[in-house]
Amino acid sequence: MGNPDLQHRCRQGRRCAARTRTPANEWLAAGVERPDSLCRPCEERAFDAIRELGDDYQMLEVARTEIHSKVSAPKVSGSSELPVPISLAADTLLSDIDTEALRWAFQLTRGEPIPDSGALTLVCTRLGTLVDLPPQLVTVWSPHPDGGDDTTTASLDGVDAVLRLADLHRRAGLVLGITPQRVNFLREPCHVCGLAMLEASVKTDMVKCHSCRNVWSQDQFARLNNPLVAA
Known part of the structure; x- marks a missing residue:
């Protein structure tokens, strides 16, 4: 029947890594002690993804450099290669990784200067503290249909931070063409x-x-x- 003390469910819902099927054949997220939190398997999966972002960043930079070198090379007659969209995707994702890492590094340091090791390294060494951050208003950017970005404020907590960072690793796999x-x-x-x-x-x-x-x-x-x- 499960632990009766676990009155809440993992925030990942149907995407919970430890979900189970009910007799009615519906997915049920794992029980958790606190509301709006992640179960241990979901938390560990997200942490593992965030720890991969450093390698992702390096590979994205290499991919961007390789693509730019192809663009600047002499044209080959009949070539149908269109590398620029991939380059833009890499550039955008690199910027998004920088933005998210800096956003949460500043929250962890309470506005103090970021160490020389960098924002992403700081975040990766304090994931346990990050996931427990309370909700706070932050500025978020979203693409505008006519070009550019719109800025809005949103209330995000530590679980949001961890899930947003982990999703960047998923996006990196798509941009880099890494097949799981x-x-x-x-x-x-x-x-x-x-x-x-x-x-x-x-x-x-x-x-x-x-x-x-x-x-x-x-x-x-x-x-x-x-x-x-x-x-």
Whole structure:
């Protein structure tokens, strides 16, 4: 029945990493102790994505440089390559990473100067503090249909900060053309922790639990979870 003390649900809702199916075949987010918070698996997944942003940034800068060099190279007759839109996407995403990192670094330092290591490094070293920040009014930019950006104010808290930063890693994968490893999510619960957070990789032939972090080969997993196979 779950922990009766967990009266709230992960803010990710149907996208919760630890969601389960109800008897009515509906997705139910994992229980959490505090309202408007993330469950531990969602929090860890977001933290992992944010920690990848430093590498994403470097790859985006390389991609932008490579594209600009192609643009400045002599034209080849009959070439249909159009690199500029990709360059603009990389430029925009680099700017968005800088903006979000600086926004939350200033919140964490309470307006004090950012260390020489940079805003993104500061944020990555204080993710536990970041996710617990209370709601506050911040300025956000959104594209205007006629060009340029509109500025508005919005109330965002630490969970918003973490989800916004994590989404930048997802966008980086799209801009860079990085194809995620093929995986299948299994419906049965993990035999160690009991949560339905099992991922089977087609490429590596391994099964991983995103909750307890245990990893098995698919043959070993089958023996552990099916007595008939073990016999």
